[in-house]
Amino acid sequence: MTNLLTKIVALGALVLLLGASHSLAADAQVKIANFTFDPPTLTVKAGTTVTWVNADDIPHVVSEKNGAFRSSALDTNDTFTQTFPTAGTIEYFCAIHPHMTGKIIVTP
Amino acid sequence: MPKSLGLLEEVLAAEAPSFTFLQISDSHIGFNKPGNPDALGTLREAIAKVKAVPAKPAFMIHTGDITHLSKPDEFDNANQLISEAALDVHYVPGEHDFVDEGMGKAYLARYGKGTKGSGWYSFDDHGVHFIGLVNVVDLKAGGLGRLGPEQLAWLADDIKDKSNSTPIVVFAHIPLWTVYADWGWGTDDGLQALDMLKRFGSVTVLNGHIHQIVQKVEGNMTFHTARSTCFPQPVAGTAPSPGPMTVPADQLRSMLGITSVAVRVGDKPLAITDTPLAS
Numbered sequence A: 001m002t003n004l005l006t007k008i009v010a011l012g013a014l015v016l017l018l019g020a021s022h023s024l025a026a027d028a029q030v031k032i033a034n035f036t037f038d039p040p041t042l043t044v045k046a047g048t049t050v051t052w053v054n055a056d057d058i059p060h061v062v063s064e065k066n067g068a069f070r071s072s073a074l075d076t077n078d079t080f081t082q083t084f085p086t087a088g089t090i091e092y093f094c095a096i097h098p099h100m101t102g103k104i105i106v107t108p
Numbered sequence B: 001m002p003k004s005l006g007l008l009e010e011v012l013a014a015e016a017p018s019f020t021f022l023q024i025s026d027s028h029i030g031f032n033k034p035g036n037p038d039a040l041g042t043l044r045e046a047i048a049k050v051k052a053v054p055a056k057p058a059f060m061i062h063t064g065d066i067t068h069l070s071k072p073d074e075f076d077n078a079n080q081l082i083s084e085a086a087l088d089v090h091y092v093p094g095e096h097d098f099v100d101e102g103m104g105k106a107y108l109a110r111y112g113k114g115t116k117g118s119g120w121y122s123f124d125d126h127g128v129h130f131i132g133l134v135n136v137v138d139l140k141a142g143g144l145g146r147l148g149p150e151q152l153a154w155l156a157d158d159i160k161d162k163s164n165s166t167p168i169v170v171f172a173h174i175p176l177w178t179v180y181a182d183w184g185w186g187t188d189d190g191l192q193a194l195d196m197l198k199r200f201g202s203v204t205v206l207n208g209h210i211h212q213i214v215q216k217v218e219g220n221m222t223f224h225t226a227r228s229t230c231f232p233q234p235v236a237g238t239a240p241s242p243g244p245m246t247v248p249a250d251q252l253r254s255m256l257g258i259t260s261v262a263v264r265v266g267d268k269p270l271a272i273t274d275t276p277l278a279s
Helices: A002-025 B002-015 B039-051 B072-083 B105-111 B149-159 B190-197
Strands: A028-033 A036-038 A041-045 A048-054 A062-064 A079-084 A088-094 A097-107 B019-024 B060-062 B089-091 B121-125 B128-132 B168-172 B203-207 B215-218 B221-225 B257-263 B271-276
Touching (some): A028 A041, A036 A097, B019 B039, B039 B072, B039 B257, B128 B149, B149 B190, B168 B190
Parallel strands (some): A028 A048, B019 B060, B203 B221
Antiparallel strands (some): A028 A036, A048 A079, A088 A097, B019 B257, B121 B128, B215 B221, B257 B271
16 A cells, blocks of 8 residues: 555656656747747746747748758748757847847856 | 940841730749638639730749748649640749758759759840849848849849840849838848849839739839739738738639730830739
């Protein structure tokens, strides 16, 4: 009985851990809507994974200013994720609608 | 010497019959959103209009966004329908034709033969010099459409031996002049190209991208953008974004269409006529 209880508690802790790591992996989001990045400037802690979601009827391509990363064409509701391990400022834009620009500020 | 060459060309132009060519644009095959759930259907209607033109046009140009997502089946479906017009078609790409994993490989494999760089080229027909430019590649953050130094150098070389009396038609996807910068409707280095063309007596600039007719005349230059065959976009600045405009189904076809360009003898500007799919 005690043994089973231990197992249940351990399982519960594991679920909590998984839940925590899951939320860490997707704890910041940029919505693409009306040909703008929302928010246009996002501040996150180092190690954060940012997810872009395209809410427009037109595809967009998320690209770092100098091409350090680049998504494929994101159709409606498609997502793109990128992890930012080190502090710094990352400027990005839509590679096919270059007037659309955004910024990720990564803090230590 | 250039003068006598010019005179000779003027004589040839005077003898050459007037002719027409057609423009279609922004067919966006693969688009299936509320703005138009049947992009193939409206392209089919546009091609029916093309086939119904009474005097056979010399050829057709397509000013880009053939496809919505650069997928092979989208290119195939577009090609199959457009070939039913039984006309030579000269293409330039839109940004939607360059979003495959190879960033343009799919387009260039189909339409790049005989072109330079990312697909630009020129040709002569009935004494008119036609120039197809690409302004949707290697775009820069915060900018608009872009031709780039390599293409501009090619253009300078391409036109250097042309006499001022040669009629010029230049076509590209994004407008070469700034229609509305806030929505990206312009080309950063477009003015450099237009400046090179200023010395010619007749210059016609044909674009797509903005899915509506905008036109202006400046000196010897006539600017015109064509309707899409797929969905309309709002007038500059009248909506939160330039995204597809969803209109009642019975109005959609009045906002889509094809463009016919009649080249007239002499120094007269070309006559541009837009025909909607339905009035």
